[in-house]
Amino acid sequence: MSLDPAVHHESLHHLDGFLHDSEQILHAWDAYSDEHTDLxxxxxxxxxxxxxQSQRDADTATAFETVRANARHLLATAETQLTDLPAHRVQNRWQYQLAVLRSALDRLDALHDQWLETRDQPPPDAGPGTPAFDDALAEHHADVWSYLDDWATHGHALRDINSAARHTPARLAPPPAPTATPGPTIPVRR
Structure with a gap:
């Protein structure tokens, strides 16, 4: 799990970007949905x-791609940080949120592998831009959207845990064991 701190910082930056982008995508979707549906x-x-809706799904998947490469490291780091935090600094929801993120990432990885198989085994006339390919990709994006939404909803926990860990003093080493100090020596006469 030892990743360069600069890479960890960059991964958190990518996570922040995804959280911001996914929030904007969801707000745009909600506005569209409100305007284009009946009561x-x-x-x-x-x-x-x-x-x-397919565009919302595709945009969210694209936004997550910058996080995907180091998502497992972000989770592992947060789990380690959480165990090192003093109990009074831990939010009760963090364990649950990390479990949701891990489960969602497991499903995203499985669906990504499934998509790669589908993409690499297309019918001869089903390349990008064809209805068969585009429909399969849209279906993949629809399948992953709810797990991406889990990351958009609970991903803030990774940032919150990291912040709490940064603002918690490191544990101090135990004080050295006292040693007997020699007293003043008195010359002995013989």
């Missing part, structure tokens, strides 16, 4: 709504 939540134009 019961049914889309006015199901096809256009589905296309816009």
């Amino acid at each position: 019961d939540g049914w889309p006015h134009d199901a096809h256009a709504y589905g296309l816009r």
Whole structure:
């Protein structure tokens, strides 16, 4: 787990970027959805709504790509930091949030591997830009979106734990064991 602190800092920066981007993507989606659905939540134009939802999914997946490479390291570091924090500095929700992030990352990795298999085994006429390829990619993005949303929702815990660890004094080494100090020597006469 020993990663260069500069790389860890950069990974946290990428996480911050993803959290910001995913929040903007979700706000844009909510605004679109509010404007293009009736009071019961049914889309006015199901096809256009589905296309816009696919775009939301794709944009969120793209935003996560900068985090993916070091996501496991971010989790492992947070777990280590959490065990080193004094109990009064630990938020009760952090263990749960780390478990959600780990589970979501496991599913994202499995779905990513599945997508690579699908992408590498297309029918001869199904390259990028064809309906068969684009539909398969849209389906993949739809499958991963809820796990990406878990990262968008709970990813702040990684930053919060790191911040708490940075602002917690390091444990001090135990004081040295007292040693007998020699007293003043008195010359002995013979």
